[in-house]
Amino acid sequence: MKAIIYAGIGLFAAASVYGVVDYYNTKSKGTLDKMYKEEEPLVTVKKETAPAPLPTTTEIKATTLNTTTDAVKKESKKVKVRRIKFDDFSRGRIMPEMTIEKEIKADSTVTTKGNR
């Protein structure tokens, strides 16, 4: 068992010396801060629609007021859903299992009648 302890001490010392040397080499090359991938930003995707014919000036005037709300209506958002799997039991980054599309409605106020 003494041999194991001595071997361990030797390996431990070698690992620390090599680690320091390798660390400073990497630092001097300037790659130390780029070792890990950057986090990807949350993606917002617009629904693709068929290209419409160019409107006339009068049509533009008429539709100006509704442009904002229509744009919001057409926009859809990818939402990351947090679901835990057994595979996520790791040191790696946990990726959202799936993305779902949610349509954002401009006017979501709905009047409902109660059942009486």
Added chain:
Amino acid sequence: MHNSRQLTLQSSIHYFFTALFWIPVVFFSLLLVKNTLPYFTFSQGFIFIEERALLFLKPIYKFSFYSHILAGMFCIIAALTQFSSYILKKRKAVHIWMGKIYVTVVIVVGAPTGLYMSFFAKGSFWERVLFMFMAMYWFYSTVKGLQAIKGKNILAHKNWMIRSYSMAMTAVTFRIYHILFYYFGVGHLHNYEISLWISVLGNMLIAEYFIFRKSRSYLKTFTT
């Protein structure tokens, strides 16, 4: 009659809490082993490896990583048998051989490779220091545990091995915290750092609590 009933109740409570502690420990340890096995296909398609793609270009890092996870698997499996009083009493040879595997693997493979990889660990400077501390403490506590049993000091052996196992188990507890914080919406890097600190310090505190509970002169456990 009253006394025997009280004893039965006490032992039932004891078994209940023992099971409450060990069932999750065994389950998550086996889950860790199960999730580690696919890495030995040497595929580069794992998120953990993709994140460290540049590091994996270094042959020594790659070698350290695979040695470290192999060592970790052996440690986790070997350590599971070491705290069973049944194995210790009825199958002492199993305890001795598993202990030898654990000690050899930690001292020769797990701790040195862990120390090398700690220089390039994810997070800030302090996370790297924490990983270095973990490797050193894991190595030191295992060596002390081995020396204690060679000197027939069973109590000191138990105490140092609890400390050593607490460091081995940071791999398991880190993953539990990591998932919990992810579930509560903590960002990836913060989650990684918080989980790391809580797992290391938390495991050390739990280990010291177990030792404190059993040792009459607690402070002496560090010098024996």
